Amino acid sequence: MLDFLKFLKWLLKTLFWLIGGLIKAIFGLDQEAEEIKFNGKVITDKSFQILNNAFAKDSTTAYYKDYAFSYADVPTFEALDEHYAKDKNRAYYCDEYREGQNYYLTKKQRVVTIHNADLQTFISLGNGYAKDKSTAFFDGIAFNVKQVSSLVSINSYFTKDHVSAYLNRLPVAGSQGKTFELLEENFAKDALNIYYYGYTGEGHPDEERHSICIIPCERASFKILDYRYSKDDHHVFFLGFTLKGADSKSFEILTEGYAKDKYKVFFQQKKVEGADPETLEVYVENGQYGHDFNFAHDRSSVFMDDKKLKIADVATFKVLGENYGSDSKHVFYKTEIVKNADPATFTVYPHDFGNADSEDATHKFHEGTKVED
Incomplete structure (x- = not known):
């Protein structure tokens, strides 16, 4: 009898525990309240x-x-x-x-x-x-806008209403807002024009007045080449402005700002005088080092951006980084020879070290000029 009572007590406790757990699980009574943050x-x-x-x-x-x-x-x-x-x-x-x-x-x-x-x-x-x-x-x-009732935002720079498009809250001259839309890269269009927006070209006379410009293109044949270049069947455009003298049919983009057609070589919007488009190559090392300028060569000359290094030896020239290059006889900083620098032992620091950015076996240099230790 005593054993039966013990068993009954155990059974009731077990049933109570199971039923209680089931109720808590159903109603979430055993869960802590979720933190609100x-x-x-x-x-x-x-x-x-x-x-x-x-x-x-x-x-x-x-x-x-x-x-x-x-x-x-x-x-x-x-x-x-x-x-x-x-x-x-x-x-x-x-x-x-x-x-x-x-x-x-x-x-x-x-x-x-x-x-x-x-x-x-x-x-x-x-x-x-x-x-x-x-x-x-x-x-x-x-x-100010021309028709607030139809105003919508396109992104943080552009808005439009049915009358005009706006860049940085200023009307885009000549635009038709109702049909205005952004294209890929830095281009936009409406029913009237195709536009280039953003940085419009260093040294261009309209630079300060233009953060967006109408591209003077033939709409039917217009093509976007990359974020800076575009063309139609007759002209090439750089940052929205006509690239003078470029041949549209043979034009191709290279790397590091260089481009060419069958007649000429260009660095951005500038013609590279004397460069041979058939043999021009851009040094792949440009992208491996820190630099503000880029080097290229054809069969007879070395160029930095649009400028020729007058006495550089093409066969032995190499890019060193930080705007330095060298051949078997000279070290160059940009287009100038670095005086008293030994090309055989010249090295460039990956970052400026003290007051120097490079050295050879006997001297240290900063931006092409010898510095004292």
């Missing part, structure tokens, strides 16, 4: 509401990451995207920045209150842009 911090306030990765609010305060909006109307506060928010009284643009002295250590938050925005119609367009029924904004600052 915002901006890397654990949230314990049950009234705390995360709106997106950047904005949140509790019963008394709205937040942009670490920044507390003590003046926000919390019940009506809403996030529009990762940067824009609004309540019944104001619209806000928020972002982060770093200060120079502590650049890698801390981020700080910046909040721009957008005054005079029409809150009923205020919306985010993405990429830092927003609008209401009458005004366009970028990073919370108003800018």
Whole structure:
């Protein structure tokens, strides 16, 4: 009888344990509450509401990451995207920045209150842009457009409405916004023109006035060759400008800024005088070392960018890096001979060492000039 009671007691405990475990598993009673985090911090306030990765609010305060909006109307506060928010009284643009002295250590938050925005119609367009029924904004600052009702953002640089396209909030001259679209690389088009945008060519007379230009091309035969070059059946274009004297049919891009046709060699937009296109080769070593300039050669001469090294020996010339080269008799820095340098023992440091970037058996040099130890 005693053994039976012990068995019954054990059986009841086992059944209780099994049933209790089943109930906990079904209702999650044995699981710890999942931690809620915002901006890397654990949230314990049950009234705390995360709106997106950047904005949140509790019963008394709205937040942009670490920044507390003590003046926000919390019940009506809403996030529009990762940067824009609004309540019944104001619209806000928020972002982060770093200060120079502590650049890698801390981020700080910046909040721009957008005054005079029409809150009923205020919306985010993405990429830092927003609008209401009458005004366009970028990073919370108003800018002028021709038709705000049709304004959309393309990326952080480009917007368009049905009238015009805009680059950095400035109208693209001659553009038709309704049909404007970006192409591959640095090119765009609309129903009227094809455009090149970005850096428009060192030394070009229109450089300061143009961050985008209309390519004077034949549209039907236009082709993009890479991020700088394009052509049609009659002309070649570099950064959107006509590459004078280039033969479109035989034009080909080489490496390190060089190109050629059957008549000429080019370095970027410049003709390489005296270079033979049939035998021109670009030194593969250009890409193996630190350098600001590039070397190439044909059957009789060595070139740095568009300039000829007047006495370099093609048969023995080699690229050393950091804008140095050498042949059996001389060391060159860019196009100039390095005086008193021995090509047999000359080496270039991978990084500047003290006040020098190179040395031979007896001297040290910096940018082609001998320096004292």
